[in-house]
Amino acid sequence: MEVCNCIEPQWPADELLMKYQYISDFFIAIAYFSIPLELIYFVKKSAVFPYRWVLVQFGAFIVLCGATHLINLWTFTTHSRTVALVMTTAKVLTAVVSCATALMLVHIIPDLLSVKTRELFLKNKAAELDREMGLIRTQEETGRHVRMLTHEIRSTLDRHTILKTTLVELGRTLALEECALWMPTRTGLELQLSYTLRHQHPVEYTVPIQLPVINQVFGTSRAVKISPNSPVARLRPVSGKYMLGEVVAVRVPLLHLSNFQINDWPELSTKRYALMVLMLPSDSARQWHVHELELVEVVADQVAVALSHAAILEESMRARDLLMEQNVALDLARREAETAIRARNDFLAVMNHEMCTPMHAIIALSSLLQETELTPEQRLMVETILKSSNLLATLMNDVLDLSRLEDGSLQLELGTFNLHTLFREVLNLIKPIAVVKKLPITLNLAPDLPEFVVGDEKRLMQIILNIVGNAVKFSKQGSISVTALVTKSDTRAADFFVVPTGSHFYLRVKVKDSGAGINPQDIPKLFTKFAQTQSLATRSSGGSGLGLAISKRFVNLMEGNIWIESDGLGKGCTAIFDVKLGISERPNESKQSGIPKVPAIPRHSNFTGLKVLVMDENGVSRMVTEGLLVHLGCEVTTVSSNEECLGVVSHEHKVVFMDVCLPGVENYQIALRIHEKFTKQRHQRPLLVALTGNTDKSTKEKCMSFGLDGVLLKPVSLDNMRDVLSDLLECRVLYEGM
């Protein structure tokens, strides 16, 4: 038997003890084998376990321990050497591994512990971040509220809505118990409670503006916490039971329009503020947070801007309403003025005749009276009457002239006259006054000045008289010179109306005086009606101021120009005017005629058998014209329409009288068609004369352009018709100077 190293039992092997040891070893072995299995299983399951090889080591250690105990089972009974060898190997291995493991753990366990520390640290960090997130979210909410509030406030331009909305939204956002707005009164000495959120306030509840608490709030742009017992905050019904919530007040600047303009001195002391008071709910233990205060300040600023916008809008609306009112008033005034002008024109149109008729009657009858036998006193009286009525007639004519000039309805009365004689006449009229004032007048007529001209003699004389008269009136000493010369005229074709042959020229008249002169600045005013410059007004002139104005208008009608030059006060002045006149070649023209009549040809006074055709749509006037011509001995055929006329007209008719009263050109067409009808036998064509109610330039032009040979003004008198017929038959052309 080999020496066995196993411990020999000193006492006889107790079977029970042996059995227990056997069983325990067996279980230990099992446990030792299963622990690594579990470990492997769970480690495999976990994703993160950094020390795998430690486990392996550990596993090996346990497995070997288990193996040892397992092999121990065989050593309880006699066993072979192999078993003992295996047992020894196992034990040795186990010893090695377990020592290795023990050494390893020394390194590993501190590491494992530090992991735990880090975990704790991260948890703390997470908690902190959560807190901060909460804060940021609160701020974001606040910001959103501010934006929404601002939007609400700025979305309206009505002052009351702005303020009400502010209070409502602030109350909602900050969950306030009460929110109030105090506005300064007109005097600026008190604050009046204008708006509250919840509680009804008595009207006209004011506090003086000079309270220290109010000054404190107005002194800074920040929101200020004030005591709940201050007069501005005492809005709730006072009952002592609860603890009043904190109150904050902020100023709201009321920007005035002038604040937006650049002033030279900043008037900060006159800045007006309103006071906004916000109260937290009582008994809520809430406190004003910083971000809430900031919110309040921002809102106050926005409200200020919104209010100023509303104020600007109110102003501009007011201005616009004012302008509209003014426009309406102006429109009304304009219409009234137009009505007045029309009324005046109507008045003038009717009164013209009404006034002239009695005037003419007076003049006519007075002159008739003059012819009768009168005593010297009676004669004197009649002469005075005549002179006064002539004066009155002239004055009336002047005023009527001016109104007609303004309306543009005045027509020049053209005629042929002697220009040289005209100037001499004017001078003769002025000489007496000039001699009295010791002002010599000289007249220079240019050598190439035509003698006989065509124009409106009466009005030209009026102009020259007026200018020369002014020169004499306003000169105290010195001399007056009147120069007349021809200036270059633009060449124009002969105007058939005035003279068939001849042309025009521009007459320039210069009247120079050495009188008081005129300030160059006053020159434009001279030609204004009724205006008199300072220097002129000092004279005791009795002029109505119409003179120059009328002259200017006459000059304009004559297609000319009038102006005054002066070198200044005391240096005299020169009045110059140009007018267009026609040159007449026949020296023997009578005043009234505008046609080149061949003189001394026997006139027809007997038109017996003269065949004429009368065309007139108006039955009455047709009958009258017929009667007229019949009385003169003509053989008259009458037609009442263009068509009839065309059908009836023949070479036997010497004259065709056609009525062209209706507006438009249909009546004139007949003239063209008659021309057409007689194109072959030109010389047999009857003369065409138009009978019309008005003879202004346009009618005459129309007649000429449609090939008519003459124009007569209705109603035609017997003598007129007689003259016209003889002229027509002589010259085959007639445009009566009417």
Add this chain to the structure above:
Amino acid sequence: MNTTVVAQLQRQFQDYIVSLYQQGFLDNQFSELRKLQDEGTPDFVSEVVSLFFDDCSKLIDTMSRSLERPDNVDFKQVDSGVHQLKGSSSSVGARRVKNVCISFKECCHVQNREGCLRCLQQVDYEYKMLKTKLQDLFNLEQQILQAGGTIPQVDIN
């Protein structure tokens, strides 16, 4: 012979016709018309005048029909009627009628229906008035002729 009667009648005629002129019923044209009346045409004036009055009444009828309905007034037609009337009245020398026609034309021009109605009324009144007066004048003429006298030539100027 009742020369005194004739002279009286003639004086009456003269005064009457002068008064017509002075009151503005007639103007120069009427005297021109009278000049045209001679042995060949003894009734020239009364014929012309009665034609004129017929014309008047016809035109006034047409125009009043045009102006009847306030919403649909044909101002062109009214205007042409007034134009005719103006022409006729100036041909016979009916001065007052002619003057009313002038303002009537204005009203037509601005399309003022109220004004037109007023003018129409006035024209009606004036021509009827003139008709009566001229009737009296012609009666006087007849009386003179029957009494064997001649109608005096009255020259108004």
